[in-house]
Amino acid sequence: GAVVSQHPSWVICKSGTSVKIECRSLDFQATTMFWYRQFPKQSLMLMATSNEGSKATYEQGVEKDKFLINHASLTLSTLTVTSAHPEDSSFYICSATQGLAGVYNEQFFGPGTRLTVL
C-alpha cells in the first residue's frame, strides 16, 4: 500500500514556542490530507481537512489560528502548533488520500507525532 510519513516522530518543546509537523505522501499524490489528534486512551478526533492549494477546513472547536495547516503541494501538508502550551501535548496523526470525487478513496495514515509541551 501507499506510504505516508510524518516528521518528527516525537518532539518536546517549551511552552510558548511553535512546532511544525510534516506529513508526506511518499508514493502517491494526495489531493486531500486530514489531521487528527488523539488523546491518551481515546479515539482520533478530526481537527481539519486540507486540500492542496486551498485553505484548510477546520472542525468545530479547533482554533485555526492555533493550529496552522498548509497543504502547499500534492505530497506535503504541514501542521504548525503555534505558541504551544502543555494542554496541546498529544499524539497528532495525519492521513492522506487521492481524494477522487464520488468514489472510494483509501486513506493512508502516517505513524503519528507525539508532541510534549513542557
Next chain:
Amino acid sequence: GDSVTQMEGPVTLSEEAFLTINCTYTATGYPSLFWYVQYPGEGLQLLLKATKADDKGSNKGFEATYRKETTSFHLEKGSVQVSDSAVYFCALSEPNTGNQFYFGTGTSLTVIP
C-alpha cells in the same frame, strides 16, 4: 450524521481464545467500513476493510463482514495471540462526505499467555 459505535473495552483474553469486537454504524449513504489497529506508541494500521454490503474483509486471521441489514461490521478472530494486544478502531468513510473518516472510540485488547 455519520457515526460509529464500538464495543467498549478493555478486553482481556487468554491466548487462543475467540475474539469478537462489536461495531455498528450510522451512515447517510453507502460507506466503506474499516478496522484499524494501533500498537502501543504507533500510528494506525489498516487491518481490513469492506467496501460494499456482504463483503468480508480478512487479514492475519481477523475477519469482519459488512452487514447492511444490521448496520454492523463486527471484528472476529478464532484464536488470538499475545501479539494481537493492541487498540482496535472501527471506522467508516463515504464519498459524499469528502472521504472523511468517522472512528469508533477504540477497544483495547490485551491477550495474556
